[in-house]
Amino acid sequence: MDLSETIKQQPYQDRNKSVGTIAEQRVRADRITLSVRRVILMAEYLGFILTFYILMMVRVLPNYDHVDHYNPIAWASQISVFTDYALFLAILLVLHAFTLIQNQLFSGKADRSILEEYLFDFRAIIFSFLITVGITFLLKTTFLYSRITLVLFAILMLVESLFWLVTRRSIMKHLNNKGTLRSNILIVGAGRVGLDVYNKVIVSRTNKNHFIGYLDDYKSNKDVIGTIAELEMILQKQRIDTIYITIPSEKHIIESMLRTIYKYDVDIRIIPEMFDRMTTVFAFRNDLDYPCLQIVKTPLRGLNVHLKRISDISGSLIIMLVLSPLFLIIAILIKCESKGRVFFKQQRVGKNGLPFQMVKFRSMFNGAERNKSSLLNDNEMTGPAFKMRNDPRVTHIGRFIRKYSLDELPQLWNVLKGDMSLIGPRPPLPEEVERYTDYHWRRMDVLPGMTGLWQVSGRSDLDFEQWIDLDIYYIERWSIALEMKILLKTLPAVVKGSGAY
Structure with a gap:
């Protein structure tokens, strides 16, 4: 039975309710993820400020007599270089925040290992620190700073960044294990590519991704939970976050599926047919308004x-x-x-x-x-x-x-x-x-x-x-x-x- 026929047989009221429920569940999970990220980021920046405050107390304040060590507000009038240090800190944190935002907007990888994440944080901190030193040099305030103090601050930022990264990932792992943020995966097609997607996407990341099953018209086993015509019925029974379509040669079936699931808040990912026949590197291009997959023989170029x-x-x-x-x-x-x-x-x-x-x-x-x-x-x-x-x-x-x-x-x-x-x-x-x-x-x-x-x-x-x-x-x-x-x-x-x- 065609997917469009299945849709027609279902009351519009029930379908609308299912669509809204799925969207609400996705929004709730996204809000929890965003809240965790925001709280950790806020704690991280407060930690940076506190670290800077402690370094000022240990490294700078001993050079000034009769200064209230526990009143940083009064330091502005009591310490001549305080404004310059505060300017350095402000520029550094703004640049660091800008770099993090750039990473979120332009990163091509949705799921990265802890090493990949920390390497980016490491580069972001070093980049921000060096640019800040350059800006303060142009402002002619560099000679006012204690070099040891600034280097110590950069090192402590790197250590604290790793701590907060591990903390955030531990919280996310706990929420994933509880099922609060678990991503439910459905794979269309139980062939070689479908099995490969299962091994790479689900087995390798069991804490985050939960495998719902396969949809396939020609195979039957314990993991195949239905046919392609039953897609919408399955979408309404339980929350599906991502659908991997591994049968790109069946063009008319894919078009019917897309018409069905566009209204649901579900990520749709189609594995290009060429990935089933060759292992190589691809780059996405847009030539004359036509989307293209450019075959790249090797990353060793340019x-x-x-x-x-x-x-x-x-x-x-x-x-x-x-x-x-x-x-x-x-x-x-x-x-x-x-x-x-x-x-x-x-x-x-x-x-x-x-x-x-x-x-x-x-x-x-x-x-x-x-x-x-x-x-x-x-x-x-x-x-x-x-x-x-x-x-x-x-x-x-x-x-x-x-x-x-x-x-x-x-x-x-x-x-x-x-x-x-x-x-x-x-x-x-x-x-x-x-x-x-x-x-x-x-x-x-x-x-x-x-x-x-x-x-x-x-x-x-x-x-x-x-x-x-x-x-x-x-x-x-x-x-x-x-x-x-x-x-x-x-x-x-x-x-x-x-x-x-």
Whole structure:
């Protein structure tokens, strides 16, 4: 039965009453949330003012005799710099409040972790403090302040901000556990995307979100509470705060649903169909008045590319300078053990399929590449890559430098040239790329790297598909934090030497 037919069969009086009741419940929950936030914010600002008052008593008042320590109103006439300190405090708090408002208006994330919230508070306090110092410098009052007093105040603001953040989240958690502020979630569609939404939205945040069930016309289990035609009936039986629609290909059904639930105070969220078929990054655009989802291959673009390039150049130069004696020792050992050049050059495929000559310390006997075809049956790696744990072509010193990835140090030259990066997917051989699927080609969207998720997650102990998945995860979820995580894990992985051969 079509949703519009279900609506027609219901008395208007009953439907109007249900709509009003749902709106009233949502308003009540929103008011409680807003009240908690306002009370905590007020307490936080009163705490800032009290902290400033105590610092004035401890740091400033000892310089003034016969001043009433417990009467801050009289300080204006008794302390010559009081007005300047009060001005500093007022500017700081106004800027801080403005920054918090900006966060509420323009933040794209409705639900953030405590770390994400505190990082923003941290930045807001530091930003406000530095701007205030700049303004007071222009007003020519900076020299009147005690630097230690102001720095102590900024540090205490950071500590108090964390305290009030934990307090607010504890209160909200308590109210969520009681069910007062719990958000009721209904998912339309019990397919793969619907199940994924359940795992990510509900299971990962059990204190806040309460799962009502699925609506699906084709599946039946304990979690499917009805068909799509029964949507409005369910909306009237219990409060629903958010509806996730995971069947975007059914256009006529979605239009009917939207007409039905527009009048209810319910958040409607449609999962775009492409998310069901590919994992990538999207950005919302508005081209010629048409809303568009722009497919973004990686967050590593724009300014991030330049910052990464600067870190690559500076990092590779520092490493080459520090390890130059090690370069010399390895070169001598290679030359002493077997004939041939110290460095081995090999064509690899880089970003967007561009070929380049990668440089390594030679770890095999001279001319070993010509014998590779006779060893293909002994390949221990799945997919197009070739790996052998006991490759007979590898020299004694070569086995050692491979184990600890020392053979890859000359690739720092490739990093300086711009063919590679310090962090990224490993560059494949041309014959490997010839066997790549379209999915495998995703790892060519960024510069190849000397180290990456694959190297710090098991190296050659992983099969080829796991290797590819890690590379694509890095590409699609690139961030400075992920870069730092890989860097911190690289040294222990290299020293341990497991999975390398």
